[in-house]
Amino acid sequence: MNASLRPTRTAGIRAVTAVLVVALVSGCRGTAPGADGALSAATPSASPSSPAPRTAAADRSVNSLQSDYETVIKNVLPSVVQIDAGNSLGSGIVYDDKGHIVTNAHVVGKQRTFRVTVANSEQLLAARLVSSFPEQDLAVVKLDKIPSGLKAAAFGDTAKVAVGQIVLAMGSPLGLSGSVTQGIVSAVGRTVSESASGGGTGATIANMVQTSAAINPGNSGGALVNLDSQVIGIPTLAATDPQLGNSAAPGIGFAIPASMVRTVADQIIKNGKVTDSGRAALGITGRTVLGADFQPAGVAVVSAAKGGAAQKAGIRAGDIIVKVGDTRITTITSLSEALAVAKPGQKVKLTYVRAGGTKTAEVTLGEM
Template identity: 75%
Template sequence: MDASLPSRRRRRPAYRVPPPLTAALCAVALAAGCSPAGTAQVAAQRPARAAHSAQPAPLTQRSGNDLQTAYETVIRNVLPSVVQIEAGNSLGSGVVYDGQGHIVTNAHVIGSGRTFTVTVANSEQPLRAELVSSFPEQDLAVIKLDTIPRGLKAAAFGDTAKVAVGQIVLAMGSPLGLSSSVTQGIVSAVGRTVSEGAAGGGTGATIANMVQTSAAINPGNSGGALVNLDSEVIGIPTLAATDPELGNGTAPGIGFAIPVSMVRTVADQIIKHGRVVDSGRAALGITGRTVVGPDFQPAGVAVVTARKGGAAADAGIRAGDIITAVGGTRVTTIASLSEVLAADKPGQRVKVTFTRGGGTRTAEATLGEM
């Protein structure tokens, strides 16, 4: 990946989902009006209901000197569509996807839960919701409210093709307090491929084409909305970078959001079919593990199983082989294999380099679907 952080030794950054914000911790924050380290700030009282307003004029028609008014307008338009999700002992966020009560969020926010408590902006009482389906491979999930409250407002979703470096964006979390659940920044980069760790609550997903932003990503934002100044959701905030030189502490100003194009693809399929039927993600059809070489450095991916009928098995790759390259790109770890495949498409033919019995071999594989 090209998302390395500048340092004297230029160590590769790590990525992790923000740790879950526990209900107990939230209660402490509410009582004390404080912001514990590593958590989103939570207001000491529930805000007044946000008024619904007309859609704002396009950004190009606004005065460049009226940025504050633009921020306030975006918050009024979008924050009512951002909800708080309580999943067991943890709290996260979600975005109202449509008027039928569907809410899109991160798979890591809901975990293994099946039922949830959701607080929406226009209802004083928490509402019950059930899981429709989760797609951990893309860290996305859809849940559905049992009862649709009057005036439920679906968010407007933007166009990934129009997201550009330098655009001003706001990251929004659950609406417990407007000032403490909104952060601002810019789009720092697009097209990043990032792997999230399975440890600490992540799904282990490798996600392509992510939007990098300087807006703070924390437990109050994860699963919420990354929004442009035209009040459109352009991504779902999901990951924060960690810097090895800071003891894997969060690297300030480096967060990532799942692009809106993938959010729509996954959410639309889940709502229509109850699951993802066409991920668009390439796969070799193996389970594997990272192996190290004589220097104790990662040296490839050992095939543990090759699924019958899968791309690897059909190409003659079998358990015990060690994959070292795909399509000419070196593979040293499970994460690097996932990153290579994230850029490919099902049906694409690639050359797979692997070792067997001390010798190096190559095979042509037609990639399957995740």
């Protein structure tokens, strides 16, 4: 992917100061110059722009879809909150009736206390961090006091998410709380790496849901919802196009799947931290190295943790990893992406360079 990815919290923006600029484009039609220079009216039958009559079935279909949208919004929007983390704004989802709210780790940043606004009230509610898991860009905060009528969202089955499925994104883009956009699921199973700059965690996340629903700064931590009023993901990243000065690439956003959200949130709520990440690890510290052509050529092992997967397989500092299985490794990011789709305990063939010679080793992956 040539586009880069940015987290979608809103840095330094308050809801009351968000400014939207709208360009109005107008067009005219109806009369056209005749052969004699006079204006003559085009007949309805000759006009290529005359719309075909709508059928009763089409009207029923449109009305039904609109009704579905309105029902989903009514059901889910009360469970979507705005989170003020001091120097940034983001979104969150009410996870249970005990006041737990799940959001992105990059939304909470290093803050431990927050001000939360629920969809049906302007009252600011105090909340505190339970725990953050930057490796998956997820976090849980908890309201100090549970307001009456707080409604937990329903989470859907990730396995049933399908390309072409209609979805709605709900959150606080640009500080505009309770905003809704619509689109489809564009792809599933994406593995993407988040930038570590601009407040991002640098996480590499597997199995993300790609969507065409507009994902803008402030949508991070909100809800990507199907027409059954179920949350199928948490909007987290939006693509930017370097050729356009890193401006947004319209219609390319990514959401963490509901299954991973539940896995992480349940552990944090129960144990105060993630005890079983389900994420594979080599147990190394590494850096990208360049080849003779000054292009990225592999990952040099700076250190291998004692007892870690790499050290047990004989990998040591100075080795340069160039392949995991059949996947070519050129950068730290490509190594992270290769590991993101693997599982702890899985055996993989690692190809590496030592003292100018290419070697291989079978590695039993550890856990992040």
